[in-house]
Amino acid sequence: MKYINRKFLKNISLTVGLLSLFFTTNNANACHDCYPVLGDATTYEITITKIEICESSACTTPLTIGSSSKEFNIASAAVGAEIGTYAPLNTIPKGTTATHMRVTMSRAIDIAGVVDGVNSQFFGLPTYKCGTDSTDTTSTIISGGVGEVGGNGTSVQTLYVPDELAIWWVTPAAGTYAAAGITLISATEMRMLQSLGKTVTMGDIPPVIDIAFYTEDALSAQNNGAEGCLMLPGVPTVEITITEFD
Secondary structure, eight states, X not given: OEEEEEEOGGGOOSXXXXXXXXXXXXXXXXXXXXXXXXXXXXXXXXXXXXXXXXSSTTOXXXXXXXXXXXXXXXXXXXXXXXXXXXXXXXXXXXTOEEEEEEEEEEXXXXXXXXXXXXXXXXXXXXXXXXXXXXTOOOOBTTBOEEOEETOOOOSOEEEEOOOTTSSTTTSOOTTHHHXXXXXXXXXXXXXXXXXXXEEEEOOSSOOEEEEEEEXXXXXEEEEOSSSOEEEEEOOOEEEEEEEOOO
């Protein structure tokens, strides 16, 4: 699904470029029956606790533009306006430049959706679908959640962004997060630094930011080795275009 939101200075945020980075599967082929399949997320809720803008990648003097705990469903058409309200840029002095943004957020992701075709990569194996299951509480930073075989995926399940190498055939290799500007602060929080792709200067005429969110393929499921459903958060995709005026 794709949603586009256009907001002026009083109602825009620089946070969205980060949302496409924070989970990547790796080495999935190591488990024959566990090759992951991706499906659409109809709900994808993240909890942000702080948003900062930075004048360089070092981010030595960040400027905080949002600092309360708030949940955002990035599969919602209204999320652009909601993020803009949380972290408005109208308090930033004229002439301030920003090249990066830094977001602190929870490692717990609330997701609803269905993944169909588990086992489809392997000839001769029966395929099935996996739906999110709100009753499951097994997901942690070192293990995936258990989905419902044949489920419709309408219930919201909490899945955690895992530690590197936590699930050896699935999770990212050592150094993956650092290379993407991600720091795992604790078992519950993570921080992400992302380039804006250009230097943004706050001027008399506000910039325009076009934001497009995609939650297709933002849920991952695979055979847990017993014809069940191992569920992990997939990667939401965000496109951001910044237009400035002289």
